[in-house]
Amino acid sequence: MEHKLEELKARLREIYDLEAIAALLDWDQNTYMPAGGVAARMRQIATLRRLIHEKATDVGLGRLLDALRPYEESLPYDSDEASLIRVARRDYERATKVPADFMAQLSAHASASFQAWTEARPAGDFARVQPYLEKTLDLSRQLAEFFPGYEHIADPLIDLQDYGLRTATVRAIFERLREQLLPIVKAVAARPPVDDSCLYQSFPEQQQLAFTVEVVRRLGYDFTRGRQDKSPHPFTTSFSTGDVRITIRVMENALTAALFSSIHEAGHAMYDQGIDTELEGTPLATGASSSVHESQSRLWENIVGRSKSFWSFFYPRLQELFPEQLGDVSLETFYRAINKVKPSPIRIAADELSYNLHILMRFDLELQMLEGRLSVHELPEAWNARMEEDLGITPASDKDGVLQDVHWYGGMIGGMFHGYALGNILSAQFFDAALRAHPEIIEEMESGHFATLLGWLRENIYRHGRKYTTSELVERITGEGLNIEPYIRYLRKKYGELYGIANF
Ligand code: ZN
Numbered sequence: 001m002e003h004k005l006e007e008l009k010a011r012l013r014e015i016y017d018l019e020a021i022a023a024l025l026d027w028d029q030n031t032y033m034p035a036g037g038v039a040a041r042m043r044q045i046a047t048l049r050r051l052i053h054e055k056a057t058d059v060g061l062g063r064l065l066d067a068l069r070p071y072e073e074s075l076p077y078d079s080d081e082a083s084l085i086r087v088a089r090r091d092y093e094r095a096t097k098v099p100a101d102f103m104a105q106l107s108a109h110a111s112a113s114f115q116a117w118t119e120a121r122p123a124g125d126f127a128r129v130q131p132y133l134e135k136t137l138d139l140s141r142q143l144a145e146f147f148p149g150y151e152h153i154a155d156p157l158i159d160l161q162d163y164g165l166r167t168a169t170v171r172a173i174f175e176r177l178r179e180q181l182l183p184i185v186k187a188v189a190a191r192p193p194v195d196d197s198c199l200y201q202s203f204p205e206q207q208q209l210a211f212t213v214e215v216v217r218r219l220g221y222d223f224t225r226g227r228q229d230k231s232p233h234p235f236t237t238s239f240s241t242g243d244v245r246i247t248i249r250v251m252e253n254a255l256t257a258a259l260f261s262s263i264h265e266a267g268h269a270m271y272d273q274g275i276d277t278e279l280e281g282t283p284l285a286t287g288a289s290s291s292v293h294e295s296q297s298r299l300w301e302n303i304v305g306r307s308k309s310f311w312s313f314f315y316p317r318l319q320e321l322f323p324e325q326l327g328d329v330s331l332e333t334f335y336r337a338i339n340k341v342k343p344s345p346i347r348i349a350a351d352e353l354s355y356n357l358h359i360l361m362r363f364d365l366e367l368q369m370l371e372g373r374l375s376v377h378e379l380p381e382a383w384n385a386r387m388e389e390d391l392g393i394t395p396a397s398d399k400d401g402v403l404q405d406v407h408w409y410g411g412m413i414g415g416m417f418h419g420y421a422l423g424n425i426l427s428a429q430f431f432d433a434a435l436r437a438h439p440e441i442i443e444e445m446e447s448g449h450f451a452t453l454l455g456w457l458r459e460n461i462y463r464h465g466r467k468y469t470t471s472e473l474v475e476r477i478t479g480e481g482l483n484i485e486p487y488i489r490y491l492r493k494k495y496g497e498l499y500g501i502a503n504f
Helices: 002-031 035-056 059-067 069-073 080-097 100-123 126-145 155-161 168-187 205-219 255-273 289-303 310-323 331-338 352-370 375-389 418-437 443-446 450-459 470-478 484-499
Strands: 228-230 236-240 243-248
Touching: 002 035, 002 059, 002 080, 002 243, 002 352, 035 080, 035 100, 059 069, 059 100, 069 080, 069 375, 080 126, 126 155, 126 352, 126 375, 155 168, 155 418, 168 352, 168 375, 168 484, 205 228, 205 255, 205 310, 205 450, 228 484, 236 255, 243 255, 255 289, 289 418, 289 443, 289 450, 289 470, 310 331, 310 443, 352 375, 352 484, 418 443, 418 450, 418 484, 443 450
Parallel strands: 228 243
Antiparallel strands: 236 243
C-alpha cells in the first residue's frame, strides 16, 4: 500500500505542477506579457489544460484509487493520507463524469461568449449576447445532467465550487439574510449622506503602493513567499505555498481602490501561504472551497481593514504619507468615509452592507433560469425589477445592469455567485470564534499587531488546505452549521453606530 500511495502522490504531483505552470502563464499574461503574445499564450495554456485533463482522467489513476480504498478506510478520516485519497477520488470522479468533448465545447463557447460580451457591454447591447447566454444556459443544464440523482438542477453546479452544499440549504440561508438585510439597508439609506470627498483627491501611485505593502506586510502577508504587482483586475495566484502572488489596481484619484484590493487579495494569499507544507504538490494544497476562500479575503478586508481599531493604528501613518490630502481630515471622518453606504447599481462599487443584495439577486435569477421559470430574454427586465425592489435603483442601461459582470458570459449559469455572500456570512462566524478564543485580538489590532488572529486562522483553517468541505470546516470550528446571526449582529452594531440608529 505504501508503494501505491507513493505512486498516487507522484501522479497527483504531476497534475499539480502542470496546474501551477498554467497559473504562471496566466499570471504573466495578466501582468507583464506584451499584447503581441496573446494568441500564442492562449494556445500554450490550452495545451497544458489538455495534458492536465488527460492525466486527471487516466484510467490508471482510477485503478490506483480503487486499490487504495481499503487503506483509506483503515485510516482516521482527517489524516493527511485518507484526506488525500478521498479528495483525489472526488476530483477523479468529477473529471471522468464529464466527456472531454463536452468540456471542449463548453470552453470554446465560453471564449466566444466572452468575446461577444466585451463588445456588448460598452454598448449596453443585451441582444448581442442573448443567443450566447441562451446556449450557456443550455450547456449549464447539460453539465448538471452528467451528475444524475441531484435534488435541484443547480446542486451539481454549486457542488463544483462548494462540495456537498445543496441549493436548498443556500436558498434558505439567503432568504433569511435578505429579510434581515433589507430593513438595515433601507434605514441607513434614509439617513443624511456621508461626506467621503476626502477619498477622492490626487494620491500619487508610488505612495499608495508603498502604503499597501506596509499594511499587508504587517497583517502577515509574507513577501519572501509572495509579491505584489499591478493588473487591470486584482487577483491572487499560487504556484506553491512558497510563492503566492497578489495583484492590485491603483487609481490615483480614488484612495480605496488599491488599498482595499490589496488587503482583500492578501487575505486570499495568507490563506494559501498558511497551508501545511506537508500538503504541497497535492490537490489538498489549496483552499477548502470558493466560499471559505472568500471568507478570508472578506474577513481581512472588511472586518479588520474597515474597522476603527485597525485605522486607529494605521491612520496616522497614512496622514504622514499624504499630509496635504489628509492632514486636516480626522480619523472619524476618514472611518465614516470608507464605510459609507450608498446603494449603487454596480456590484463591485457596492458598500459592505448593500453588496450582499447584489449577490442574492444574482443567485435567485440563476435558479429561476435553471428551473425554466425565467427565460434569457426576460432577464434584463427581471434584473431591473429586483434592483428597484431591493435597492430602489433602476440601472440607466443594461451596461450597468445585467451586462455588468463577466461571470455568466465567460462561464456558466449556476454556482457563480453564492460564494461571495457565503464568504461574508462565514467571515463573521470565523471572526466570532477567533474572538471567543482570543478576546485580546481587538486591542492588538489597535496597536498594529495581527499575529494572534493570523495564528488562530492558520491553526483552524489555513493549514488544513482542502481536507474539509465548507460544512465540515464551519462545524469543526463553531460547533454549528452555516449561520447568519454573527454576520447580522456585526452589521447591526457597526452600521447602527456609524449612522446613529439604535434599532433596525
Ligand atoms: Zn476574493
